[in-house]
Amino acid sequence: MCEAMRSVNWEENGPAVRLIDQRLLPTELKTVDLVNVEQVADAIRQMAVRGAPAIGAAAAFGLALAGYQSSATSAEELWGDIQGAAKLLRATRPTAVNLRWALDRLLAAADNLKVDGPQRMRKALLDEAQSIADEDVEINRRIGRHGAALIQDGDTLLHHCNTGALATVDYGTALGVIRTAHEQGKRLHILVDETRPRLQGARLTAWELERYGIPYEIITDNAAGYFLQNGEVASVFVGADRVAANGDVANKIGTYMLALAAHDNSVPFYCAVPTSTIDLQLSTGERIPIEERDPGEVLDLEKDGQRVAPAGSKARNPAFDVTPQRLITAFVTEAGIIRPPYSNTLEEAVRETS
DSSP: OOOOOOSEEEETTTTEEEEEOGGGTTTOOOEEEEOSHHHHHHHHHTTSSOSHHHHHHHHHHHHHHHHHHOOOOSHHHHHHHHHHHHHHHHTSOSSOHHHHHHHHHHHHHHHTTGGGOHHHHHHHHHHHHHHHHHHHHHHHHHHHHHHHTTOOTTOEEEEOSOOBGGGSSSSBSHHHHHHHHHHTTOOOEEEEEOOTTTTHIIIIIHHHHHHHTOOEEEEOGGGHHHHHHTTOOSEEEEOOSEEETTSOEEEETTHHHHHHHHHHTTOOEEEEOOGGGEETTOSSGGGSOOOBOOTHHHHOOEETTEESSOTTOOOOOBSEEEEOGGGOOEEEETTEEEOSOHHHHHHHHHHHHO
C-alpha cells in the first residue's frame, strides 16, 4: 500500500497553505507554502493545484488564511475581509463546483459565530476547512470501495486526465477506485490518456500509478477509440468537475469524445465523484460555465527545438467539455453506485450525504 500523501494542507507555523506544486511533476515532488490568499488564488488559477476536490480544499484553506491575516478587530470588519477574499477565490476557475461549495461552507460557519467575535470566526473558518479536507479523504475511500465492485480481476481499464490523490486531498476518485481494486489484489492494466494540452494523464496519473505499482501504458488521446473498438477495454473511469442535476458531466476536455467511443462499442463508462461535485442548482450541462484557458497552452509546443505551429497561429483552448447523461453508465459516489434515472437518483444521493 502506498504511503498517504496530502496534496493540500494547513501549515500551522506559517500560518500558510502547503500544497504540492503539480506543475513540477513528474520530475520533481515539491511542496510550497502559500502565505496569503492572493498566492492561493494564483496557485489555483495557474494549476499548481488542480482537480475539483483539491481546488475546493485549497480555496477553503485560503479563506481560512485570509481570516488569520486580517487585522480586523470586529466581527463586521472581519466579515468584510473574508467576503472580499471569497470573491477573489471564486473568480479563479469557474467550472469546478467544489470551489464554490467549499467557500459557501466556510462563510456559513463564520456567519454563525459573528456574535462571538472575530477570534471565534477565525477558528471556525480553519476548523471547517480542516473538516472539508479530512472528510474528502474518507469520502474518496468510500468511493473506492463502492467502485471496486465494478472491476474484475484481469481488467484493462481506460482512464482520462488525473483523478488520484493529486486531484483530491488524498486517495482519489476514479483513480481511487482503480487503486482500491489493486489493493484488493485484482490484477489490472490501465490505459492512460495523455490528456492534452497540459498532459495531466501522462505527467500525473502515470506518476501515481508508478507509486502504486499498477501496470499502465500511456496512449495518445486520439488512440482511445482504437483500443475501445478492438475490444481491449473492459470499462472507462473518469472523474468530473461538475455534474448537473440531470446527470450531464463537465470534465476535462476530451471526455465527451471518449464517452461517445465507449458508447459506440458498448463499453461501460463510469464517472466517480463525491456528491459535493453534483450541482442540483443547474438543471442540465448546458448551463455549466466552461473555462477557456490561455491559447499558449496549445501553441507553445516544441519539437526538436522548433515550434510546432506556424508563427501567428491562433488557438482555442476550452479546459472542459460536457458529456450528456445518456452516455454515462453509472456514477460512483460515497453513497454508492448511482444509476438512471439520474434526475431522481443523484438528488437522492446528495440528500443522503448532506
